[in-house]
Amino acid sequence: MHRDPSANVLLITLDTTRADYLGVYGKTDIRTPRMDALARDGVRFANSVTSVPLTLPAHASLMTGSIPPDHGVRDNGGFYLGDEATTLAEVLRDHGYHTGAVVGAFVLNHVWGLYQGFDSYDDDFGPEDSTKRTALDEQRDGAEVVESALRFLDSRGGERFFLWLHFYDPHYPYDPPEPFAADYPDDPYAGEVAYTDELVGRVIDALRERGLFDSTLVVLTADHGEGLGEHGEPDHGIYVYDSTIRVPLLMRAPGGLRGVDVESLSRDIDVAPTILDYLDIDPPSSFRGRSLLPLAAGKSEETPRRAYAESYYVRYHYGWKEPVAVRSDKLKYVDLPRPEVYDLSVDPGELRNLADSRHDEAAELSAWLDEARAQDSGGDPPEPGEMDPETMDRLRALGYLGSTAPSDGDDLPDPKDRAEVLDLLIRASRLTGQSLKSGRYDEAIATVEEALAIEPKFMDGYQFLGTLYLKVGRPDRAIAALQELLRVNPESLPARQALSEAYRAKGDAPTALALLDAVLASSPEYAGAYYDSADLLAEMGRTAEAVERLRQFLARHPDAPRAQYEIGRLLLRQGKADEARFEIERALELQPGLRSAHFNLAVIAEQRGDRDLAVAEYESELRLHSDHHEALTNLGILRMQRGETALGVSCFERLVELRPDDGQAHYLLARAWFSSGRADDEVLRLALRAVELQPSLDRARQLAAAIRDRIRASG
Numbered sequence: 001m002h003r004d005p006s007a008n009v010l011l012i013t014l015d016t017t018r019a020d021y022l023g024v025y026g027k028t029d030i031r032t033p034r035m036d037a038l039a040r041d042g043v044r045f046a047n048s049v050t051s052v053p054l055t056l057p058a059h060a061s062l063m064t065g066s067i068p069p070d071h072g073v074r075d076n077g078g079f080y081l082g083d084e085a086t087t088l089a090e091v092l093r094d095h096g097y098h099t100g101a102v103v104g105a106f107v108l109n110h111v112w113g114l115y116q117g118f119d120s121y122d123d124d125f126g127p128e129d130s131t132k133r134t135a136l137d138e139q140r141d142g143a144e145v146v147e148s149a150l151r152f153l154d155s156r157g158g159e160r161f162f163l164w165l166h167f168y169d170p171h172y173p174y175d176p177p178e179p180f181a182a183d184y185p186d187d188p189y190a191g192e193v194a195y196t197d198e199l200v201g202r203v204i205d206a207l208r209e210r211g212l213f214d215s216t217l218v219v220l221t222a223d224h225g226e227g228l229g230e231h232g233e234p235d236h237g238i239y240v241y242d243s244t245i246r247v248p249l250l251m252r253a254p255g256g257l258r259g260v261d262v263e264s265l266s267r268d269i270d271v272a273p274t275i276l277d278y279l280d281i282d283p284p285s286s287f288r289g290r291s292l293l294p295l296a297a298g299k300s301e302e303t304p305r306r307a308y309a310e311s312y313y314v315r316y317h318y319g320w321k322e323p324v325a326v327r328s329d330k331l332k333y334v335d336l337p338r339p340e341v342y343d344l345s346v347d348p349g350e351l352r353n354l355a356d357s358r359h360d361e362a363a364e365l366s367a368w369l370d371e372a373r374a375q376d377s378g379g380d381p382p383e384p385g386e387m388d389p390e391t392m393d394r395l396r397a398l399g400y401l402g403s404t405a406p407s408d409g410d411d412l413p414d415p416k417d418r419a420e421v422l423d424l425l426i427r428a429s430r431l432t433g434q435s436l437k438s439g440r441y442d443e444a445i446a447t448v449e450e451a452l453a454i455e456p457k458f459m460d461g462y463q464f465l466g467t468l469y470l471k472v473g474r475p476d477r478a479i480a481a482l483q484e485l486l487r488v489n490p491e492s493l494p495a496r497q498a499l500s501e502a503y504r505a506k507g508d509a510p511t512a513l514a515l516l517d518a519v520l521a522s523s524p525e526y527a528g529a530y531y532d533s534a535d536l537l538a539e540m541g542r543t544a545e546a547v548e549r550l551r552q553f554l555a556r557h558p559d560a561p562r563a564q565y566e567i568g569r570l571l572l573r574q575g576k577a578d579e580a581r582f583e584i585e586r587a588l589e590l591q592p593g594l595r596s597a598h599f600n601l602a603v604i605a606e607q608r609g610d611r612d613l614a615v616a617e618y619e620s621e622l623r624l625h626s627d628h629h630e631a632l633t634n635l636g637i638l639r640m641q642r643g644e645t646a647l648g649v650s651c652f653e654r655l656v657e658l659r660p661d662d663g664q665a666h667y668l669l670a671r672a673w674f675s676s677g678r679a680d681d682e683v684l685r686l687a688l689r690a691v692e693l694q695p696s697l698d699r700a701r702q703l704a705a706a707i708r709d710r711i712r713a714s715g
Contacts, residue, residue, distance in 0.1 A: 003280045003293075007254055008216040009092065009162040010207070011275070013062065014196055015055060015104065016171040016236065017222035019048070019248045021193045030190045031183075034201035035250060038220060040259055042252030043296045045266040049307045049327055050224050053236040053244035055107045058223035058268060059114060059166075063087045065272040065287030067308045069373050073112075074312045081113030086284045088272040089117025089162060095281055098159040102148040104168030105139040118164075122148045122593075141177075142167040142199040150206050165203065169196050170226070172235050173434070189226065214254050217278055221271060222247040231350070232419045234426060237313040239415065240325040240334060241350050245309050251296070253278060262295045265329045267307045304328065308372050314415050318425065319457050321412040324373070326365045331358075333365035337414040341365075424451045425458060432464045441468050459485055459492075466498045475506040493519055497528055500536075509540055525556065531566065538570055546570055561591035569600060577604045593624050599631045606638070614638060629659055636668060645676045656686075663694025671703055679710035 019025045023032045024039040025046070051061040052068055060073040060081050065088070073079040081087075089099045101115070102122040108114060115121040149165050169176075169192050176184065176191030180198075184191035200220065207213040225244045227233030236244040249266055251274070269289030276283045277291035294301065307327040315322040325334045332350065334340035341358045342350040355362055415422070428451040431444040445468050452461040465481035482499040485492060500515035516533040519526055530553040537546035547570050550563045557563065568583030581604050588597045602617035618635040621628050636651030652669035659665045670686035684707045690700035 002255060003278055004217070004254055005280045006160065006215070007279060008160055008212060009097070009275055009279070010203070010216050010218045011088075011162070011164045011271075012200060012203070012218070012220040013059065013164070013166045014170060014220070014222040014248070015166065015168045016224060016226050017193060017196070017248060018225035018228075018243065019222075019246050021190060022197075022248050024250070025248060030187075031194050032197040034197050034204060035220060035248070038200075038204075038218060038250045038252045042218070042250060043257055043260040043262060045249035045251075045262045045292065045295075047263060047329065048221065048247055048249035048266040048268075049242070049245045049309065050222070050247050050268045051307070051309055053224035053240065053309075053311055054313060055105070055223050056112055056114075059108060060085075062221070062223070062268045062271055063089065063114060065269050065283065065289040067269060067288060067372065068310055068312075069308075070286070070288060074310075075316050076107050076313075077112075078316075079112070081116065083113075083116070085113070085116065086286050087114070087117045088275065089164070091117070091276060091281065091284060092162040092279075093117050093119065095279075096160060097162045098156045099162045100152040100156075101164040101166075102145050102152070103164075103166040104142060104145050105166070105171070108166055120152065122152075139168050139171075142169045142196060146199055146202045146206075149203055153206060153210060153212070167196050167199055169199070172226075172430075189228065217254065217275065218250075218252045219271060219275060220248065220250045221268065223268075232422070234423070237311055238323075238422065240309040240311055240323045242332075242344070242348065245325075245327075251292075257296055260296055262292070263329075264295050264301070265305045265307060265327070266292050266295070267305060270305075306368060308369070315412065317460065318415075318418070318422075318455075319412060320415045320418055323415065324369060326369050326372070328365075331361060331365070333362050333369070335366060335369055336416075337412075338416070339366075421451075421455050424454060427451075428458075428461060428464065432468065435468065435471070439471075441472050444468055445472075459489055463495060463498065466495070466502060470502055470505055473505075475502045478502040479506070493523055493526055493529075497526075497532060500532065504536060509536060512536055513540075527553065527557075527560075530563070534566060534570070538573070543570055543574055559590055561587045561594050564590060565594055565597055565600075569596075572600060572604065577607055580604060595625050596621070596628070598624065599628060599634075602631070602634065606634075611638060611642060615642075627658060629655060629662075629665075632658065633665075633668065636672070640672055640675065645672065648672050649676070661693060663690040663692075663697050663700060666690035666693065667697060667700040667703065670700070670707070674703065674707055674710075679707050679714065681711075683707055684711065 021027050021030060022035055023030065024036040024044055050058045052058045054076050056076045056079065057068050057073040060071045061067060064071045064081070064085050068074050071081060071085055073081055089101070093099045099118045100120045100122070101118045109123045110121050145165055145167055149163060152163055170189065174188035174192050176188055176195045180191035180195045181188065184194065204213065204218070207216055224236050225246055226236055227239070227243050230243040231239055231241050233239055233241070233244065247268070249271070267289060270292050271289070273283045273287050273289045274292040277293050290305070309325040309327060310322060312322040314320040321337055323334050323336055325332055330343060330345040332342045332344060339355045339362060341354045341362050342352070343354060344350070428444070428448045431447050435441045435444040445465065448461050448464045448468065451458055462481045462485035466478045466485070469475070469478035469481060479499060479502045482495050482502060485495045486499070489495070496515055496519050500512040503515065504512035513533060513536055516529045516536065519529040520533070530549055534546040534549040537543070537549060547567055550567045553563050554560060564583055565587035568580040568587060571583060572580035581601060584597050584600055587594055598617045598621035602614045602621065605614035605617055615635065615638060618631045618638070621631040622635070632651050632655045636648045636655065639648035639651060649669070649672045652665065652672050655665040656669050666686050667690035670683050670690060673683045673686070684704060687700055687704035687707055690697055691704060694700065
């Protein structure tokens with residue numbers, strides 16, 4: 001295959017996508033024509049595997065060309081890709097590429113470190129502060145990813161680009177849109193994969209429409225597969241069987257090979273070196289992977305590849321022994337209390353453990369694993385860092401658990417021996433995540449309590465209960481659950497912060513503040529405690545102290561946009577508009593898409609009497625965050641005050657569509673129509689609906705009466 005240093009690069013990663021769910025990998029009852037076309041027009045790697053069946057560490061391996069013992073990211077949440085790592089994006093940016101990323105889930109938020117090397121990193125899922133939103137914005141539909149990708153393509157100018165797109169859609173819960181839900185009623189996961197195929201097609205079509213397809217290297221792969229019940233694993237992250245580590249890998253190069261199948265083993269860590277090789281760029285020495293171009297060209301390799309795979313998820317979350325594996329073309333060895341050896345050439349489902357009969361091969365593969373894990377000092381993996389409860393809630397809403405009590409040593413149970421308990425723990429996690437979005441908490445509470453009765457070491461269950469009991473307005477029960485967690489793990493900062501929230505909900509602000517002060521005394525870098533204590537101080541009427549608390553955080557982290565913004569918001573509350581504007585504008589410099597920043601600048605502009613600027617700022621807020629109902633409300637009112645009736649009505653129509661159960665929204669739309677001279681049954685229905693939704697809204701009742709009077713007078 002020839003190399004092309006002038007090519008653009010599009011890297012597409014699909015979340016939770018099994019290779020055997022694509023038509024080009026043999027799935028005959030699912031339609032994936034766009035990905036199949038990439039294979040026909042390029043190269044299909046038939047035997048590709050990931051290093052970790054978890055989103056964040058798998059992408060860390062993909063972007064750094066190295067395995068987890070090298071880059072140090074072992075789980076979703078609590079692990080961060082360090083600045084010392086060299087990423088594919090950094091290499092390409094250093095070689096003149098305009099680099100951009102659009103990710104589909106909070107688990108790949110920039111906070112975890114994957115943003116390194118990207119000129120733009122679109123991970124906007126709404127505000128990080130739960131008090132600023134009505135639902136957990138932890139993922140987004142792939143259609144939004146596509147729209148952001150098109151904006152990137154249209155704004156890049158004539159520069160060569162590297163664009164990474166991440167589609168989260170196939171991840172549990174499986175809920176494909178129509179017509180895919182109807183097309184796959186008995187297999188919604190297949191519907192999600194088929195929908196994602198259409199999304200991939202939209203991006204390819206966009207490249208063609210812009211004349212970029214024939215100058216762009218397209219690489220498509222997945223972070224991991226999905227268990228779908230195989231080996232008793234409902235989703236992924238527990239084991240390292242091929243159901244969750246075998247992934248699709250397709251490559252279509254301008255003027256490159258067509259319709260090529262590579263049967264030899266390929267790995268996620270080989271993707272970045274392959275892209276660089278195609279662009280004729282030397283890979284950094286930290287990349288452990290090797291280019292796949294020689295294999296694609298039909299060349300044999302002197303040293304066959306071996307793939308490392310691990311999942312420390314069960315160790316961190318359940319206190320069980322983590323499975324670590326090495327895989328060759330034909331053989332897999334899994335290091336567990338009861339080792340496993342599978343001959344994949346005759347047993348691709350990994351159903352017959354040959355450990356008792358393949359001693360020599362098992363010993364040789366075990367020795368290879370020991371060498372691969374040399375970066376783990378003493379064989380012990382690093383412990384995850386602390387996460388604040390807000391971050392933990394957002395990960396739970398995606399179906400990821402938090403930590404259990406620390407597990408000392410390697411005398412841990414084999415996950416295979418805990419299959420029955422596993423099912424219950426996963427169900428508890430899923431129900432908790434679902435309840436945080438749906439507001440239905442009773443079943444989640446009952447399930448978590450059942451899980452704790454069976455597995456008392458399931459410490460995150462107590463954190464779950466603390467969160468859930470707060471949601472149902474039972475702070476005393478939340479306090480009891482969190483105190484039980486602290487009894488076993490007294491150093492848990494998230495538990496202490498959550499306990500503060502429980503005392504605050506109970507109305508005991510002094511105790512809540514004392515708990516946060518204690519957290520900061522023991523961990524001065526703990527961001528969540530700064531934000532919570534500042535918010536609590538402001539609630540107690542101690543706004544100046546709240547601002548000072550945030551300035552203390554900024555002294556440690558001068559480029560923290562949220563802290564900068566919160567200072568501005570508090571100064572605005574104090575009536576210090578000019579100072580507030582300075583802080584908020586500084587926050588926008590640090591994070592141009594920061595939610596509510598333009599909204600507050602609009603409020604300041606209104607206070608100063610600059611209505612033109614206020615309109616512009618409200619519109620900027622809504623371009624970035626179309627669901628910001630307060631901006632939509634204020635803009636509509638401002639439009640009406642300026643005599644721009646049609647524009648004001650349009651704002652309120654959008655507001656009713658956005659908030660169909662909000663009485664105030666219906667009232668504003670009815671009033672706008674009425675003030676423009678319209679009085680008919682439709683306007684009356686809007687006013688009456690406002691009264692129905694919000695009986696205390698006397699203005700709506702008075703408006704309804706006035707509309708009736710005008711209808712009678714005109715009739």
